[in-house]
Amino acid sequence: MRALEDLTGYLSRLPGIGKKSASRIAFYLVKTPSSYNEAFSDAILNIQKKIKICQICGSYSESDICDICSDANTDKESICVVEQPQDVITIKDSGVYKGLFHVLGGAINPLNNVLPENLRIKELMDRIKDNNFKEIILATNPNEEGDFTARYILRLLKDIDVKVTRLASGLPIGGDLEYADKSTLLRSFNSRVNFE
Ligand SMILES: [Zn+2]
Structure with a gap:
């Protein structure tokens, strides 16, 4: 059945959805009231029109x-410097931090052609130069690329008189911030260490 196969194909490309789950969802959508499917497809169609990038921090926003x-x-x-917009949500929802954010849009990874100029690092430096921040928290992911990116930014900050911190260990090493559970995140945020 071509229609089911097509839908399963699209669904299985979503993060965290394997072939089996995709097939289950596709079968579910065949039976579900069509009003749900209409609202669902509208939400998908409109998401990119409605969500913009904040002109200051680079996070997702419905306004400029x-x-x-x-x-x-x-x-x-x-x-607080993070890799992705979803990291802003993770940290914000944990309630541990009430300050500003800056979204880089990823981490430096030359093997995947992600170079510093592909990230919002220049924008970060401009913000730091234009503002009198007391602390810069480098909350890139606790993996090789995230650590490398944090070190890279730290080097750029060497002539600027500002406290730089990095989230303490306790976060799953090699993992993504977005998968950290709330208590782990709270702990590593509250025990963040001077980064030098
Ligand atoms: Zn913003």
């Missing part, structure tokens, strides 16, 4: 400036 950057309650003295 995201809620965190525009919120008067955000602590504007610290900036």
Whole structure:
């Protein structure tokens, strides 16, 4: 059945969805009320139209400036540098941190052609030069690329008088921030260490 195979094919390309799950979802969608399928496909169609990149921090936003950057309650003295927009959500939802963010858009990985100029590192440096941050928290993933990226940024900051920290160990080594459970994240955030 071509229609089912096509849908299964699309679904199995989604992160975390194997062939078996894709097939189960496809069969589920055959039986589900069509109003659900319509709303679901609308949500997929509109997601890229509705979600923009915040012009300041690079996170996802439905307006030009995201809620965190525009919120008067955000602590504007610290900036937390992460790889992906979903890391902002993970950290924000944990409640451990009330400051600003900066999304790099990935980590340096020359083997995959991700070079510093492909990331929002220049934008980060501009923000740091234009603001008087008290602390820069490097919260790139605790894996080889994330560590390398943190070191690279630390080198760029060597002539700037600002405290630089990195999340403490305890995060799953080699893993992604987004998979860290809340208590682990809280612990590593609260015991972040000077990075030098
Ligand atoms: Zn923002």
